[in-house]
Amino acid sequence: MTGIFVTGTDTNVGKTAVAAGLAGALGLLGYNVGVMKPVQSGAAVKNGELYSQDAEFLMAAVDKIEVELVCPVLLKEALAPGVAAQIEGRDIDLSLIKDAYTELERRHDIVIVEGAGGIAVPLKDKFLISDLITYLGIPAVIVARAGLGTINHTLLTIEHAKNSGIYIIGVIMNNYRGGMAEETNPKIITELTGVPIVGIIPSDPTVDVEGCRLGSIISLVERNVNIDQIIRSIKTDK
Ligand SMILES: Nc1ncnc2c1ncn2[C@@H]1O[C@H](COP(=O)(O)OP(=O)(O)OP(=O)(O)O)[C@@H](O)[C@H]1O
Ligand SMILES: [Mg+2]
Known part of the structure:
Protein backbone atom coordinates (compact mmCIF):
# COMPACT_ATOMS: atom_id res chain seq x y z
CA MET A 1 0.00 0.00 0.00
CA THR A 2 2.40 2.70 1.20
CA GLY A 3 4.78 3.83 3.88
CA ILE A 4 4.44 6.05 6.91
CA PHE A 5 7.45 8.12 7.90
CA VAL A 6 7.72 8.56 11.67
CA THR A 7 9.60 11.75 12.35
CA GLY A 8 9.80 13.69 15.61
CA THR A 9 10.19 17.10 17.15
CA ASP A 10 13.61 16.08 18.47
CA THR A 11 15.84 13.14 19.22
CA ASN A 12 14.71 10.93 22.13
CA VAL A 13 11.01 11.84 21.89
CA GLY A 14 9.90 8.25 21.32
CA LYS A 15 10.00 7.76 17.54
CA THR A 16 11.26 4.17 17.85
CA ALA A 17 8.77 3.26 20.57
CA VAL A 18 5.82 4.77 18.68
CA ALA A 19 6.92 3.37 15.30
CA ALA A 20 7.23 -0.14 16.76
CA GLY A 21 3.88 0.22 18.52
CA LEU A 22 2.22 1.32 15.27
CA ALA A 23 3.86 -1.52 13.34
CA GLY A 24 2.70 -4.08 15.91
CA ALA A 25 -0.82 -2.66 16.13
CA LEU A 26 -1.22 -2.64 12.33
CA GLY A 27 0.06 -6.22 12.29
CA LEU A 28 -2.65 -7.24 14.76
CA LEU A 29 -5.21 -5.71 12.38
CA GLY A 30 -4.03 -8.14 9.71
CA TYR A 31 -1.65 -5.94 7.73
CA ASN A 32 1.69 -7.33 6.60
CA VAL A 33 3.95 -4.64 8.05
CA GLY A 34 7.56 -3.80 7.21
CA VAL A 35 9.81 -1.52 9.24
CA MET A 36 12.80 0.61 8.35
CA LYS A 37 15.41 2.74 10.12
CA PRO A 38 17.18 3.92 6.95
CA VAL A 39 20.05 5.69 8.71
CA GLN A 40 21.39 4.90 12.18
CA SER A 41 24.11 7.07 13.62
CA GLY A 42 25.64 6.20 16.98
CA ALA A 43 25.29 2.51 16.04
CA ALA A 44 26.04 0.05 18.84
CA VAL A 45 28.61 -2.77 18.54
CA LYS A 46 27.85 -6.48 19.02
CA ASN A 47 30.47 -9.19 18.32
CA GLY A 48 32.61 -6.57 16.63
CA GLU A 49 29.81 -5.62 14.21
CA LEU A 50 27.84 -2.38 14.10
CA TYR A 51 24.11 -2.72 14.57
CA SER A 52 21.10 -0.50 15.12
CA GLN A 53 19.26 -0.77 18.44
CA ASP A 54 16.36 1.11 16.89
CA ALA A 55 16.14 -1.37 14.01
CA GLU A 56 16.20 -4.29 16.49
CA PHE A 57 13.35 -2.78 18.48
CA LEU A 58 11.30 -2.12 15.32
CA MET A 59 11.97 -5.64 14.06
CA ALA A 60 10.77 -7.12 17.37
CA ALA A 61 7.29 -5.75 16.58
CA VAL A 62 6.87 -7.45 13.18
CA ASP A 63 7.35 -10.79 11.45
CA LYS A 64 10.87 -11.78 10.38
CA ILE A 65 12.49 -9.29 8.05
CA GLU A 66 16.02 -8.84 6.64
CA VAL A 67 18.10 -6.40 8.68
CA GLU A 68 20.03 -5.26 5.57
CA LEU A 69 16.79 -3.85 4.16
CA VAL A 70 15.66 -2.43 7.50
CA CYS A 71 18.84 -0.48 8.19
CA PRO A 72 21.01 0.00 5.10
CA VAL A 73 23.20 2.79 6.55
CA LEU A 74 25.04 2.34 9.88
CA LEU A 75 27.31 5.07 11.22
CA LYS A 76 29.51 4.90 14.31
CA GLU A 77 29.45 8.41 15.72
CA ALA A 78 26.43 9.56 17.73
CA LEU A 79 26.05 12.72 15.67
CA ALA A 80 23.66 14.03 13.02
CA PRO A 81 24.01 11.43 10.24
CA GLY A 82 25.50 13.89 7.75
CA VAL A 83 28.20 14.86 10.23
CA ALA A 84 28.86 11.26 11.34
CA ALA A 85 29.25 10.21 7.69
CA GLN A 86 31.65 13.07 6.98
CA ILE A 87 33.84 12.06 9.94
CA GLU A 88 33.99 8.50 8.57
CA GLY A 89 34.87 9.87 5.13
CA ARG A 90 31.63 8.44 3.74
CA ASP A 91 28.76 9.77 1.76
CA ILE A 110 2.60 -0.87 4.98
CA VAL A 111 6.19 0.12 5.77
CA ILE A 112 6.85 2.14 8.93
CA VAL A 113 10.00 4.24 8.45
CA GLU A 114 11.72 5.88 11.42
CA GLY A 115 13.75 9.03 10.82
CA ALA A 116 16.85 10.18 12.71
CA GLY A 117 16.56 13.01 15.22
CA GLY A 118 14.12 15.71 14.06
CA ILE A 119 12.85 16.75 10.64
CA ALA A 120 15.61 19.25 9.81
CA VAL A 121 18.56 16.98 10.57
CA PRO A 122 21.10 16.80 7.71
CA LEU A 123 21.87 13.53 5.93
CA LYS A 124 24.32 15.03 3.44
CA ASP A 125 25.16 18.50 2.10
CA LYS A 126 21.83 20.34 2.20
CA PHE A 127 19.73 17.18 2.13
CA LEU A 128 17.66 16.96 5.32
CA ILE A 129 15.32 14.33 6.80
CA SER A 130 12.45 16.35 5.24
CA ASP A 131 14.10 15.81 1.84
CA LEU A 132 14.30 12.08 2.55
CA ILE A 133 10.56 12.06 3.29
CA THR A 134 9.74 13.73 -0.04
CA TYR A 135 12.33 11.54 -1.82
CA LEU A 136 10.51 8.43 -0.56
CA GLY A 137 7.21 10.17 -1.35
CA ILE A 138 5.35 9.05 1.78
CA PRO A 139 3.24 10.84 4.41
CA ALA A 140 4.52 11.57 7.90
CA VAL A 141 3.49 11.19 11.50
CA ILE A 142 5.17 13.57 13.95
CA VAL A 143 6.03 12.24 17.41
CA ALA A 144 6.13 15.00 20.02
CA ILE A 168 1.20 15.28 7.65
CA ILE A 169 -1.09 12.52 8.90
CA GLY A 170 -1.06 13.86 12.43
CA VAL A 171 0.85 14.31 15.66
CA ILE A 172 1.29 11.60 18.29
CA MET A 173 2.16 12.92 21.73
CA ASN A 174 4.28 10.53 23.74
CA ASN A 175 5.23 10.03 27.36
CA TYR A 176 2.06 11.63 28.71
CA THR A 193 -1.98 24.33 12.81
CA GLY A 194 -5.07 22.41 11.71
CA VAL A 195 -3.08 19.20 12.12
CA PRO A 196 -4.92 16.51 14.12
CA ILE A 197 -3.53 14.88 17.24
CA VAL A 198 -3.97 11.21 16.37
CA GLY A 199 -2.77 9.81 19.66
CA ILE A 200 -1.60 10.52 23.20
CA ILE A 201 0.53 7.70 24.60
CA PRO A 202 1.10 7.54 28.36
CA SER A 203 4.47 7.05 29.95
CA ASP A 204 4.89 3.37 30.76
CA PRO A 205 7.94 1.91 32.51
CA THR A 206 7.72 -1.40 30.60
CA VAL A 207 8.78 0.32 27.33
CA ASP A 208 12.55 -0.08 26.97
CA VAL A 209 14.08 0.67 23.58
CA GLU A 210 17.70 0.35 24.78
CA GLY A 211 16.98 -3.07 26.32
CA CYS A 212 14.96 -4.12 23.23
CA ARG A 213 11.90 -4.86 25.33
CA LEU A 214 8.62 -3.84 23.68
CA GLY A 215 6.78 -4.03 27.01
CA SER A 216 3.25 -2.69 26.56
CA ILE A 217 3.98 -0.42 23.59
CA ILE A 218 1.78 -2.27 21.11
CA SER A 219 -1.27 -2.32 23.37
CA LEU A 220 -0.57 1.30 24.41
CA VAL A 221 -0.75 2.28 20.74
CA GLU A 222 -3.84 0.15 20.16
CA ARG A 223 -5.61 1.86 23.05
CA ASN A 224 -4.38 5.43 22.62
CA VAL A 225 -3.80 6.02 18.91
CA ASN A 226 -6.54 6.48 16.34
CA ILE A 227 -5.27 3.83 13.93
CA ASP A 228 -8.41 3.97 11.76
CA GLN A 229 -7.81 7.69 11.21
CA ILE A 230 -4.19 6.98 10.21
CA ILE A 231 -5.25 4.28 7.74
CA ARG A 232 -8.00 6.49 6.26
CA SER A 233 -5.53 9.31 5.97
CA ILE A 234 -2.91 7.28 4.04
CA LYS A 235 -5.60 6.02 1.69
CA THR A 236 -6.71 9.63 1.02
CA ASP A 237 -3.10 10.64 0.39
CA LYS A 238 -2.74 8.04 -2.37
N1 LIG B 1 5.64 5.90 26.29
C1 LIG B 1 6.83 5.69 26.85
N2 LIG B 1 6.91 5.39 28.18
C2 LIG B 1 8.11 5.20 28.77
N3 LIG B 1 9.29 5.26 28.15
C3 LIG B 1 9.27 5.56 26.84
C4 LIG B 1 8.06 5.78 26.12
N4 LIG B 1 8.37 6.05 24.84
C5 LIG B 1 9.72 6.00 24.76
N5 LIG B 1 10.26 5.70 25.95
C6 LIG B 1 11.71 5.62 26.28
O1 LIG B 1 12.25 6.90 26.00
C7 LIG B 1 13.52 6.81 25.39
C8 LIG B 1 13.49 7.47 24.01
O2 LIG B 1 12.57 6.76 23.18
P1 LIG B 1 12.97 6.37 21.69
O3 LIG B 1 14.25 5.62 21.65
O4 LIG B 1 11.77 5.71 21.09
O5 LIG B 1 13.19 7.85 21.08
P2 LIG B 1 13.65 8.25 19.60
O6 LIG B 1 12.94 9.50 19.26
O7 LIG B 1 13.46 7.09 18.70
O8 LIG B 1 15.20 8.55 19.80
P3 LIG B 1 16.34 8.62 18.63
O9 LIG B 1 16.32 10.02 18.14
O10 LIG B 1 17.59 8.26 19.39
O11 LIG B 1 16.00 7.63 17.56
C9 LIG B 1 13.85 5.32 25.36
O12 LIG B 1 14.60 5.00 26.52
C10 LIG B 1 12.48 4.64 25.41
O13 LIG B 1 12.57 3.33 26.00
MG1 LIG C 1 14.88 6.04 17.61
Whole structure:
Protein backbone atom coordinates (compact mmCIF):
# COMPACT_ATOMS: atom_id res chain seq x y z
CA MET A 1 0.00 0.00 0.00
CA THR A 2 2.40 2.70 1.20
CA GLY A 3 4.78 3.83 3.88
CA ILE A 4 4.44 6.05 6.91
CA PHE A 5 7.45 8.12 7.90
CA VAL A 6 7.72 8.56 11.67
CA THR A 7 9.60 11.75 12.35
CA GLY A 8 9.80 13.69 15.61
CA THR A 9 10.19 17.10 17.15
CA ASP A 10 13.61 16.08 18.47
CA THR A 11 15.84 13.14 19.22
CA ASN A 12 14.71 10.93 22.13
CA VAL A 13 11.01 11.84 21.89
CA GLY A 14 9.90 8.25 21.32
CA LYS A 15 10.00 7.76 17.54
CA THR A 16 11.26 4.17 17.85
CA ALA A 17 8.77 3.26 20.57
CA VAL A 18 5.82 4.77 18.68
CA ALA A 19 6.92 3.37 15.30
CA ALA A 20 7.23 -0.14 16.76
CA GLY A 21 3.88 0.22 18.52
CA LEU A 22 2.22 1.32 15.27
CA ALA A 23 3.86 -1.52 13.34
CA GLY A 24 2.70 -4.08 15.91
CA ALA A 25 -0.82 -2.66 16.13
CA LEU A 26 -1.22 -2.64 12.33
CA GLY A 27 0.06 -6.22 12.29
CA LEU A 28 -2.65 -7.24 14.76
CA LEU A 29 -5.21 -5.71 12.38
CA GLY A 30 -4.03 -8.14 9.71
CA TYR A 31 -1.65 -5.94 7.73
CA ASN A 32 1.69 -7.33 6.60
CA VAL A 33 3.95 -4.64 8.05
CA GLY A 34 7.56 -3.80 7.21
CA VAL A 35 9.81 -1.52 9.24
CA MET A 36 12.80 0.61 8.35
CA LYS A 37 15.41 2.74 10.12
CA PRO A 38 17.18 3.92 6.95
CA VAL A 39 20.05 5.69 8.71
CA GLN A 40 21.39 4.90 12.18
CA SER A 41 24.11 7.07 13.62
CA GLY A 42 25.64 6.20 16.98
CA ALA A 43 25.29 2.51 16.04
CA ALA A 44 26.04 0.05 18.84
CA VAL A 45 28.61 -2.77 18.54
CA LYS A 46 27.85 -6.48 19.02
CA ASN A 47 30.47 -9.19 18.32
CA GLY A 48 32.61 -6.57 16.63
CA GLU A 49 29.81 -5.62 14.21
CA LEU A 50 27.84 -2.38 14.10
CA TYR A 51 24.11 -2.72 14.57
CA SER A 52 21.10 -0.50 15.12
CA GLN A 53 19.26 -0.77 18.44
CA ASP A 54 16.36 1.11 16.89
CA ALA A 55 16.14 -1.37 14.01
CA GLU A 56 16.20 -4.29 16.49
CA PHE A 57 13.35 -2.78 18.48
CA LEU A 58 11.30 -2.12 15.32
CA MET A 59 11.97 -5.64 14.06
CA ALA A 60 10.77 -7.12 17.37
CA ALA A 61 7.29 -5.75 16.58
CA VAL A 62 6.87 -7.45 13.18
CA ASP A 63 7.35 -10.79 11.45
CA LYS A 64 10.87 -11.78 10.38
CA ILE A 65 12.49 -9.29 8.05
CA GLU A 66 16.02 -8.84 6.64
CA VAL A 67 18.10 -6.40 8.68
CA GLU A 68 20.03 -5.26 5.57
CA LEU A 69 16.79 -3.85 4.16
CA VAL A 70 15.66 -2.43 7.50
CA CYS A 71 18.84 -0.48 8.19
CA PRO A 72 21.01 0.00 5.10
CA VAL A 73 23.20 2.79 6.55
CA LEU A 74 25.04 2.34 9.88
CA LEU A 75 27.31 5.07 11.22
CA LYS A 76 29.51 4.90 14.31
CA GLU A 77 29.45 8.41 15.72
CA ALA A 78 26.43 9.56 17.73
CA LEU A 79 26.05 12.72 15.67
CA ALA A 80 23.66 14.03 13.02
CA PRO A 81 24.01 11.43 10.24
CA GLY A 82 25.50 13.89 7.75
CA VAL A 83 28.20 14.86 10.23
CA ALA A 84 28.86 11.26 11.34
CA ALA A 85 29.25 10.21 7.69
CA GLN A 86 31.65 13.07 6.98
CA ILE A 87 33.84 12.06 9.94
CA GLU A 88 33.99 8.50 8.57
CA GLY A 89 34.87 9.87 5.13
CA ARG A 90 31.63 8.44 3.74
CA ASP A 91 28.76 9.77 1.76
CA ILE A 92 25.27 8.49 2.58
CA ASP A 93 24.06 6.61 -0.49
CA LEU A 94 20.48 7.74 -1.07
CA SER A 95 19.85 5.21 -3.83
CA LEU A 96 20.71 2.40 -1.38
CA ILE A 97 18.00 3.72 0.94
CA LYS A 98 15.49 4.14 -1.88
CA ASP A 99 16.14 0.63 -3.24
CA ALA A 100 15.75 -0.93 0.23
CA TYR A 101 12.53 1.02 0.80
CA THR A 102 11.14 0.05 -2.62
CA GLU A 103 11.83 -3.62 -1.90
CA LEU A 104 10.16 -3.40 1.53
CA GLU A 105 7.16 -1.63 -0.03
CA ARG A 106 6.93 -4.43 -2.59
CA ARG A 107 6.96 -7.09 0.13
CA HIS A 108 4.63 -5.45 2.66
CA ASP A 109 1.24 -3.74 2.86
CA ILE A 110 2.60 -0.87 4.98
CA VAL A 111 6.19 0.12 5.77
CA ILE A 112 6.85 2.14 8.93
CA VAL A 113 10.00 4.24 8.45
CA GLU A 114 11.72 5.88 11.42
CA GLY A 115 13.75 9.03 10.82
CA ALA A 116 16.85 10.18 12.71
CA GLY A 117 16.56 13.01 15.22
CA GLY A 118 14.12 15.71 14.06
CA ILE A 119 12.85 16.75 10.64
CA ALA A 120 15.61 19.25 9.81
CA VAL A 121 18.56 16.98 10.57
CA PRO A 122 21.10 16.80 7.71
CA LEU A 123 21.87 13.53 5.93
CA LYS A 124 24.32 15.03 3.44
CA ASP A 125 25.16 18.50 2.10
CA LYS A 126 21.83 20.34 2.20
CA PHE A 127 19.73 17.18 2.13
CA LEU A 128 17.66 16.96 5.32
CA ILE A 129 15.32 14.33 6.80
CA SER A 130 12.45 16.35 5.24
CA ASP A 131 14.10 15.81 1.84
CA LEU A 132 14.30 12.08 2.55
CA ILE A 133 10.56 12.06 3.29
CA THR A 134 9.74 13.73 -0.04
CA TYR A 135 12.33 11.54 -1.82
CA LEU A 136 10.51 8.43 -0.56
CA GLY A 137 7.21 10.17 -1.35
CA ILE A 138 5.35 9.05 1.78
CA PRO A 139 3.24 10.84 4.41
CA ALA A 140 4.52 11.57 7.90
CA VAL A 141 3.49 11.19 11.50
CA ILE A 142 5.17 13.57 13.95
CA VAL A 143 6.03 12.24 17.41
CA ALA A 144 6.13 15.00 20.02
CA ARG A 145 6.80 15.16 23.73
CA ALA A 146 3.62 15.64 25.70
CA GLY A 147 4.96 18.16 28.20
CA LEU A 148 6.18 21.73 28.51
CA GLY A 149 8.04 23.07 25.46
CA THR A 150 6.26 20.89 22.97
CA ILE A 151 4.08 23.60 21.41
CA ASN A 152 7.12 25.44 20.06
CA HIS A 153 8.88 22.31 18.79
CA THR A 154 5.73 20.85 17.27
CA LEU A 155 4.71 24.07 15.50
CA LEU A 156 8.20 24.49 14.03
CA THR A 157 8.22 20.86 12.85
CA ILE A 158 4.77 21.18 11.26
CA GLU A 159 5.72 24.43 9.54
CA HIS A 160 8.91 22.89 8.14
CA ALA A 161 6.99 19.81 6.95
CA LYS A 162 4.32 21.92 5.26
CA ASN A 163 6.95 24.10 3.56
CA SER A 164 8.61 20.93 2.27
CA GLY A 165 5.31 19.72 0.77
CA ILE A 166 5.03 16.77 3.18
CA TYR A 167 1.57 15.37 3.85
CA ILE A 168 1.20 15.28 7.65
CA ILE A 169 -1.09 12.52 8.90
CA GLY A 170 -1.06 13.86 12.43
CA VAL A 171 0.85 14.31 15.66
CA ILE A 172 1.29 11.60 18.29
CA MET A 173 2.16 12.92 21.73
CA ASN A 174 4.28 10.53 23.74
CA ASN A 175 5.23 10.03 27.36
CA TYR A 176 2.06 11.63 28.71
CA ARG A 177 2.17 11.98 32.47
CA GLY A 178 -0.72 14.38 33.06
CA GLY A 179 -0.54 17.94 34.36
CA MET A 180 -1.74 21.29 33.06
CA ALA A 181 0.66 21.70 30.10
CA GLU A 182 0.11 18.13 28.92
CA GLU A 183 -3.67 18.49 29.10
CA THR A 184 -3.85 21.80 27.23
CA ASN A 185 -1.12 21.25 24.57
CA PRO A 186 -3.01 18.98 22.13
CA LYS A 187 -5.94 21.36 21.64
CA ILE A 188 -3.65 24.37 21.14
CA ILE A 189 -1.50 22.55 18.57
CA THR A 190 -4.53 21.54 16.50
CA GLU A 191 -6.11 25.00 16.77
CA LEU A 192 -2.93 26.72 15.62
CA THR A 193 -1.98 24.33 12.81
CA GLY A 194 -5.07 22.41 11.71
CA VAL A 195 -3.08 19.20 12.12
CA PRO A 196 -4.92 16.51 14.12
CA ILE A 197 -3.53 14.88 17.24
CA VAL A 198 -3.97 11.21 16.37
CA GLY A 199 -2.77 9.81 19.66
CA ILE A 200 -1.60 10.52 23.20
CA ILE A 201 0.53 7.70 24.60
CA PRO A 202 1.10 7.54 28.36
CA SER A 203 4.47 7.05 29.95
CA ASP A 204 4.89 3.37 30.76
CA PRO A 205 7.94 1.91 32.51
CA THR A 206 7.72 -1.40 30.60
CA VAL A 207 8.78 0.32 27.33
CA ASP A 208 12.55 -0.08 26.97
CA VAL A 209 14.08 0.67 23.58
CA GLU A 210 17.70 0.35 24.78
CA GLY A 211 16.98 -3.07 26.32
CA CYS A 212 14.96 -4.12 23.23
CA ARG A 213 11.90 -4.86 25.33
CA LEU A 214 8.62 -3.84 23.68
CA GLY A 215 6.78 -4.03 27.01
CA SER A 216 3.25 -2.69 26.56
CA ILE A 217 3.98 -0.42 23.59
CA ILE A 218 1.78 -2.27 21.11
CA SER A 219 -1.27 -2.32 23.37
CA LEU A 220 -0.57 1.30 24.41
CA VAL A 221 -0.75 2.28 20.74
CA GLU A 222 -3.84 0.15 20.16
CA ARG A 223 -5.61 1.86 23.05
CA ASN A 224 -4.38 5.43 22.62
CA VAL A 225 -3.80 6.02 18.91
CA ASN A 226 -6.54 6.48 16.34
CA ILE A 227 -5.27 3.83 13.93
CA ASP A 228 -8.41 3.97 11.76
CA GLN A 229 -7.81 7.69 11.21
CA ILE A 230 -4.19 6.98 10.21
CA ILE A 231 -5.25 4.28 7.74
CA ARG A 232 -8.00 6.49 6.26
CA SER A 233 -5.53 9.31 5.97
CA ILE A 234 -2.91 7.28 4.04
CA LYS A 235 -5.60 6.02 1.69
CA THR A 236 -6.71 9.63 1.02
CA ASP A 237 -3.10 10.64 0.39
CA LYS A 238 -2.74 8.04 -2.37
N1 LIG B 1 5.64 5.90 26.29
C1 LIG B 1 6.83 5.69 26.85
N2 LIG B 1 6.91 5.39 28.18
C2 LIG B 1 8.11 5.20 28.77
N3 LIG B 1 9.29 5.26 28.15
C3 LIG B 1 9.27 5.56 26.84
C4 LIG B 1 8.06 5.78 26.12
N4 LIG B 1 8.37 6.05 24.84
C5 LIG B 1 9.72 6.00 24.76
N5 LIG B 1 10.26 5.70 25.95
C6 LIG B 1 11.71 5.62 26.28
O1 LIG B 1 12.25 6.90 26.00
C7 LIG B 1 13.52 6.81 25.39
C8 LIG B 1 13.49 7.47 24.01
O2 LIG B 1 12.57 6.76 23.18
P1 LIG B 1 12.97 6.37 21.69
O3 LIG B 1 14.25 5.62 21.65
O4 LIG B 1 11.77 5.71 21.09
O5 LIG B 1 13.19 7.85 21.08
P2 LIG B 1 13.65 8.25 19.60
O6 LIG B 1 12.94 9.50 19.26
O7 LIG B 1 13.46 7.09 18.70
O8 LIG B 1 15.20 8.55 19.80
P3 LIG B 1 16.34 8.62 18.63
O9 LIG B 1 16.32 10.02 18.14
O10 LIG B 1 17.59 8.26 19.39
O11 LIG B 1 16.00 7.63 17.56
C9 LIG B 1 13.85 5.32 25.36
O12 LIG B 1 14.60 5.00 26.52
C10 LIG B 1 12.48 4.64 25.41
O13 LIG B 1 12.57 3.33 26.00
MG1 LIG C 1 14.88 6.04 17.61
